Amino acid sequence: MNRLKTNFLGMEFKNPMVTSSGCFGFGMEYKDYFDPNVLGGIVVKGITMEARDGNYGTRIAETPGGMLNCVGLENPGVDYFENVIVKNIKAAGIECPIIVNINGKVIDEYVEIAKRVEKIAEVDMIELNISCPNVKDGGMAFGANPDVAGAVTKAVRAVTTKPLIVKLSPNVTDIVHIAKVVEANGADAVSLINTLLGMAIDIKSKKPVLGNTFGGFSGPAVKPVALRMVYQVSQNVKIPVVGMGGISSTEDAIEFMMAGATMVSLGTGLFSNPILPVEIKDGLERFCEENGLENIQEIVGAAHQK
């Protein structure tokens, strides 16, 4: 009996565990350490219409219990993704669902890329990353403004039949409000959290450590914030929640599910422990056995105060 089997947006996942965009490359980078088919699903690195070089200079900085990154969405573009990467993923025998994280600078660009991804049969779901700066409206992230977040969700919804997950930014005053707005505009699920905006300074050179000055903060240090947001959002929307932010053990994954996440996503935790997914899968199975659960989904939202 598979006690981890999870139905997510009409698809059967072997377990409720996916990898976070940007932390698992395009699905095959960790194959020497574990079979990617162990995962429930794979969320690949964010892609854009055109190939992007990303930011120059230092992109990574470790901080206590976490890290900053300013990759700047380096990716090979949707053409290369469609013609080479997707083929390689399938040729490598990866069978679990593939979720593509899409990004744009203006709403039209999101729509264009969503239309392209819609036609790629091997892609099972779309994750809309609304943490990107909205170039047309002054550079504030799409996800920071409820109206813009709603508009981009609606526009993408109109051009895809694939399940649509909207990935929320934590860099907002009221994440629950944004979640409700994207739900109202057609999101099938929300994933949270993306990275928190942060920085580090080198006191010897008196300069910011990151080449881009600011970067996304992730890892165990962000877990309490992420957990709180998952807890709040899941109680206020009807669509399922994919929870992430600092998950690095079975216990962390369980906490996120108890906070209300149907699915959990592993990111930065993979870097220190490349076999983390295998450990969490085994851990969740053991948890089900020890607690007499027929299915892990029974714990989703268990921490909500009734």
Add this chain to the structure above:
Amino acid sequence: MFLEDCKILENYQVSENYYLMKIESNKASQHSKAGQFFMLKVKNEIRILRRPISLHFVDKDKNILEFYYEVKGGGTKEFTDLEAGEIMNIQGPLGKGFKTDVLDKKCVVIGGGMGIAPTKLLINDLKKNNEVIFIAGGRDKNAIEILKNLDLEGVKTYITTDDGSAGEKGNVISALCKVLEENKIDMIQTCGPHKMMEAVAKKAQEAEVFCEISLEEKMACGVKACVGCSIKTLDGMKKVCHDGPVFDSKIIVDVNPKENLGCNCN
């Protein structure tokens, strides 16, 4: 690539800030080559990233890996506390190493400071079938004390220090100029401070000699999954952890960080 819990056999101070660690590895040791590196796990979980450290030497008969490291910050400081018998988790070997499948060539190997680390294995492998000239440099005599641990028999060796406390006072570049004047060199391979390698690459280009340099970037994953260690090259964006750390010096370009996108995206 392997993930392996390895027993520490020895871990001792070579000089001042420099240490040598020998560990037992049954799997990775059999697949490691000069210029590759490992991601070593730091015990204290507050330091969430592994530390990239070059392979100093491998004894494939005895399954021993050697790492030569300098204490820089908290992670490497913690490495010094590891005692024989303790276990450390290693990930590797990672990346592409130096070219060593050459025959009857005249090779120059240049190591500067910590960059001496990968030269022990490199020289060992090259000298089986080639003539090797070694140029080693460092700040002071502490920085080159490790040379005692290298097998330099049959290798013409030049040693320089910035302060003249050992070898010739000066830097590796003047030694390289001399070597290039006196010999017809086929290949130059170097690891060391960026400025030093830049100067080496320039000399190599002038003399029209094939040159490999070993780069360093901050790394999170070590397996091209995070795209954190990307650099711009004439062949497009390359991952130091996967496409390198050793590169043909001709494809490396210097990028002015001011060209940045100013994009806060991951």
